[in-house]
Amino acid sequence: MAISIEELRNVALKYALLNVKKFGKASEDAVIKKIFLEYPDLKKEVKKVLEIVKDVVREVNSYSLEKIEVRIKELGIVEERKEEKKEILPPLPNAEEGKVVMRLAPFPSGPLHIGNARMVILNDYYVRRYKGKLILFYDDTIGSEEKPIDPEAYHLIKEGLDWLNVKYSEIYYKSDRMEIYYEYGRKLIELGKAYVCTCSKDEIRKNRRLGIECSCRSRKIEENLLLFKEMIEGKFKEGEAVVRLKTDMKHPNPAFRDRVLLRICEREHPRVGKKYRVWPMLEFSWAIDDHLIGVTHILRGKELVIEDMMEDFIWDIFGWKKPVFIHYGLLKLKEEGAKLSKSKSRKLIESGELTGWDDPRTWSLQSLRKRGFQPEAIRNFILNLGLSEADITMPIEILYAENRKIIDKIANRYFCVLNPVKISLDKNVEKIKIKCHPDYPERGEREIFIDKNEIYVEKEDFEKYRGKEVALIGMFTVLLEENSKFISEEIPYDMPKIHWVSKPNIRIKIMMPNGKEIEALGENSLKELKEGEIVQFYRVGFCRLDNKDKMLFYFAHK
Numbered sequence: 001m002a003i004s005i006e007e008l009r010n011v012a013l014k015y016a017l018l019n020v021k022k023f024g025k026a027s028e029d030a031v032i033k034k035i036f037l038e039y040p041d042l043k044k045e046v047k048k049v050l051e052i053v054k055d056v057v058r059e060v061n062s063y064s065l066e067k068i069e070v071r072i073k074e075l076g077i078v079e080e081r082k083e084e085k086k087e088i089l090p091p092l093p094n095a096e097e098g099k100v101v102m103r104l105a106p107f108p109s110g111p112l113h114i115g116n117a118r119m120v121i122l123n124d125y126y127v128r129r130y131k132g133k134l135i136l137f138y139d140d141t142i143g144s145e146e147k148p149i150d151p152e153a154y155h156l157i158k159e160g161l162d163w164l165n166v167k168y169s170e171i172y173y174k175s176d177r178m179e180i181y182y183e184y185g186r187k188l189i190e191l192g193k194a195y196v197c198t199c200s201k202d203e204i205r206k207n208r209r210l211g212i213e214c215s216c217r218s219r220k221i222e223e224n225l226l227l228f229k230e231m232i233e234g235k236f237k238e239g240e241a242v243v244r245l246k247t248d249m250k251h252p253n254p255a256f257r258d259r260v261l262l263r264i265c266e267r268e269h270p271r272v273g274k275k276y277r278v279w280p281m282l283e284f285s286w287a288i289d290d291h292l293i294g295v296t297h298i299l300r301g302k303e304l305v306i307e308d309m310m311e312d313f314i315w316d317i318f319g320w321k322k323p324v325f326i327h328y329g330l331l332k333l334k335e336e337g338a339k340l341s342k343s344k345s346r347k348l349i350e351s352g353e354l355t356g357w358d359d360p361r362t363w364s365l366q367s368l369r370k371r372g373f374q375p376e377a378i379r380n381f382i383l384n385l386g387l388s389e390a391d392i393t394m395p396i397e398i399l400y401a402e403n404r405k406i407i408d409k410i411a412n413r414y415f416c417v418l419n420p421v422k423i424s425l426d427k428n429v430e431k432i433k434i435k436c437h438p439d440y441p442e443r444g445e446r447e448i449f450i451d452k453n454e455i456y457v458e459k460e461d462f463e464k465y466r467g468k469e470v471a472l473i474g475m476f477t478v479l480l481e482e483n484s485k486f487i488s489e490e491i492p493y494d495m496p497k498i499h500w501v502s503k504p505n506i507r508i509k510i511m512m513p514n515g516k517e518i519e520a521l522g523e524n525s526l527k528e529l530k531e532g533e534i535v536q537f538y539r540v541g542f543c544r545l546d547n548k549d550k551m552l553f554y555f556a557h558k
């Protein structure tokens, strides 16, 4: 079982107490429904759950009003109430309504990934809260050999943001602003705060380790300016010269000792081609851009310590007003697939192993959309994590639960059988009417035609219940055999219920999160679905119809 008997008893007690308080009498049905909503896996253990619920409800119904209150308090049960509109996250320091400016800085190496969603949603949340301005700023300096820019990513990132309903008011590209970085590079040289270093990579590394200044550090300003000009003009090759910031070669953090501001890279850039060969390091470009575009608050992973220090150091040199840094901890999702990096995904897409950026194994926003995730679910999931600096490891099921809350209200339930075993019935039925969703009668009913000689049930169910009494959901109870015998129209609550598909039916495919396609036999009414519709298949879980011609569904979650 998903939870222990002890816990289950407590959960049942909680719902029974709330139920009895609200209606004067607790009902087994209401309590069971609440339990299944919270722990869908327990549906497999109906008997055990029912046993406990019956017991608990009986007990609670014997309580006096006073005792109910006492027990609710004792157990620390929070009563549901109309949700007051309260802010989930702490306020931003020094934030003034209408004056907050924040930026999203995606590096365009692929579409946004579930791991990027935190950065995006937190920024969007605060900008909305303070009626500020959000800027989409493509962090597209040259990148690296291992992490190149993907020209498609510019569009894919926007697509993901639009889907998440993130509103940005301006778009900038770093690759458009090279002259600005050169200008500020020159200014730092003129102020004697930066210099051109022509040492080799190894020498720089060694000097940093030992805390030794190289001779380049004492070059005259004019000479540095000339060398910088020559770097831009192409007189140096990649690796032959860099511009370094004069921090302190004795700084306690060796990585902060005279960091590189600008370097040569001869690779072609997808937007600006080979127009530029000197490229800024990200922290340098941010120090300049955050000032120039008037960013007031920067949300950033707490591991980006050096980035903070660099921006701070450069702002001090120029005497600029500083934005506020707010840090958050690392979010790890407990799910093997969700760890795939964009560069790895790209390689797998190029080799054809993944179908594209919307392949479920990429965990891109596009892939989540295809699976039937709702943007609101992702938003709620992220905001519920809060804004703490502590690292968080989250089981992916929490995201699934958020999504389930939303799609359970829109998804109707259908039958499909993965491993069909044919049975027949000894009772004539032409057709049955079945509720589109058992918990939402207002959604109406659908008709299913029955061929009593051709009913398919799940192999697993057949093997488990063969020779026993089971209920065929929506029909009646039978003694399950290859030639099943009708028992009764009545379906007792604690009778095992199995799903089935009759003739006519339709072959469907379901793409699973691991990229494997499974085939199934679905009920005929699936033909009526529209592309994009989300359904819940008994036993399988929630799926979204992605391609109607192929009857291809994408699996979301249980």
Ligand SMILES: [Zn+2]
Binding pocket: 196, 197, 198, 199, 214, 215, 216, 217
């Ligand atoms: Zn040097």
